[in-house]
Amino acid sequence: MSGFATGSTSKPRVLFVDDESRILDGLRRSLRVKRNEWEMAFAVEGAEALEMLARDPYDVVVSDMRMPRMNGAELLTNISREHPHIARVVLSGHVEPDTAIQVAVAGHRFLTKPAEVTSLIAVIEQMLFRTSSAHQDAARRLAGGVRAIPTLPEHTERIAALLAPDASLTGAVQTVMHDVGLTAKLLQLSTSTFFGARPRNSSIESIVHAMGLPTVQAVAGAGHELRSTEPWDPEIEQHLRVAWRHAMATASLAGSMASPANRPYAQAAALMQDVGQLICLAEIGADQRAGLDLAAGSRDGVPFRDVGVELLHLWGLPAPVISAVAQRDRPHTPDPSGLGVAGAVRVAHLLIRQTRPGGPETDAHAAELTALLSHPQLAAQNLDWRESAASAAREAGL
The missing domain is CATH 3.40.50.2300 (Response regulator)
Incomplete structure (x- = not known):
């Protein structure tokens, strides 16, 4: 250390x-x-x-x-x-x-x-x-000051509906599951007795129901007050919109692939896989882009992923979630006894990427995908996982 x-x-x-x-x-x-x-x-x-x-x-x-x-x-x-x-x-x-x-x-x-x-x-x-071996202090500074993760502009209406007097608990669950920041914050709070600690593999739905609508509204409202009202840089907003839709599709697919015990972890990790991008890019105006490298996925030389993993660590999210986010871009060889959280997120991520127009060629990561898709946990379900990925991508708007 x-x-x-x-x-x-x-x-x-x-x-x-x-x-x-x-x-x-x-x-x-x-x-x-x-x-x-x-x-x-x-x-x-x-x-x-x-x-x-x-x-x-x-x-x-x-x-x-x-x-x-x-x-x-x-x-x-x-x-x-x-x-x-x-x-x-x-x-x-x-x-x-x-x-x-x-x-x-x-x-x-x-x-x-x-x-x-x-x-x-x-x-x-x-x-x-420090979770980042190469960018310890820089990743900590970028992640440490975050008090609320920004919401994409296209989702502000969902937040407004959640804060309305006639909001429902069912609607709150859907809003939280469509918002990276609220998901991360509620997972953070769910481990504390201040907010009624829950088992660490609890689903987002069960956490929302346990905390209750008033608490969820208060948390959403507090985060909403911290967000800038300045317009986002159009290129960055589009970049983050695509990343969010990719995350939603991956979460849907990874949830189907993971074991019942790992499903909440896999869905949460998939949803938050690009939280570092959101932290580093959100609410940055066109005149504030110095140090950003979208192609390399870094800010001031610090990879977005390192920043996201550091934040999830600071917030005390479950280790399987943090590990899956950290390992998303690394080739994965799962244990024969179980695909694991990281394995479910990795294979879902690769399959969703291949459905996107202009995305990687279908033979990219072919050997790894073949090995992952032949894993007993997936083969036993007797599903066409590529078609499932295409369906999840369509539903997410990719």
Whole structure:
């Protein structure tokens, strides 16, 4: 592990913020076992924390929510703007619903008090890890400042309908499943007891039903308020529109290919396969394209995929989802006992690509596709998967 704020030869730095001195004293005692591995600092209010961040670099901030003068949501929002490379962890007791939504936007991970010290250490260790071996700090900066993933302009009517007083839970499920940002955010929140933790392989539909319409509307509304009203660059908007339709078609096909236990993972990973593109390209005007390379799929030399994987890691999405997104463009040899999440996403992605006009020739990846399609998990279903791919592509508008 490297790429810490203080350099690869220094210890990672963690800042704890809480207005109760006894809480900070308890953290000092319980985390003494990490004193040889981390440099730890403690602040009793948000203003003091910001002063410390201005003086010295840190890798992770762990903050309470209910503090006087500057609450935790305000502190973490400031950090997301001024220090996007810093991972933001919420450690708090009961919070009111309105504050919980602010937390959902401002933080990366969420823990409730009193937290088991092993759980706190595990989360901090995860936050210190960088998923990109070649672009550690750059990928973290681009991903770390993201509080809400943008919605394509053509989907704003769906969001407006979700926020309307007569919205239904059934409609909410469809809106979430058509929006990468809402899918990712609800998966992030679904692992926290703040929002009623669910099993990690829960489907989007079950998560929406468990959270309830008011919470889903509040999360969607908070994200909507963060989005720019400036018109998108037409070329970039079209590029992202095609990527989104490809993701929808891939999610439909991968869901059919995956085992029942892996289906929610495969659908989520397929839907979010190009989340890095959305982060790096969305809401960029024609005069802000310096550093973008659409052909290479990078921004400032950092691959879009590295940025997307880093964000999903920061948000704590399930490991099979992150792994499948990271491995989408790598040749895949599945285990004979099961196709796996990454295998389902990979084969679905390749098949959907071949249905697109002007896409790869049909013999591209021919040997790999033949091997994947002959896998017992797919062969047993006795389906024409190429025709299924063509149908999924048509339904997605490709």
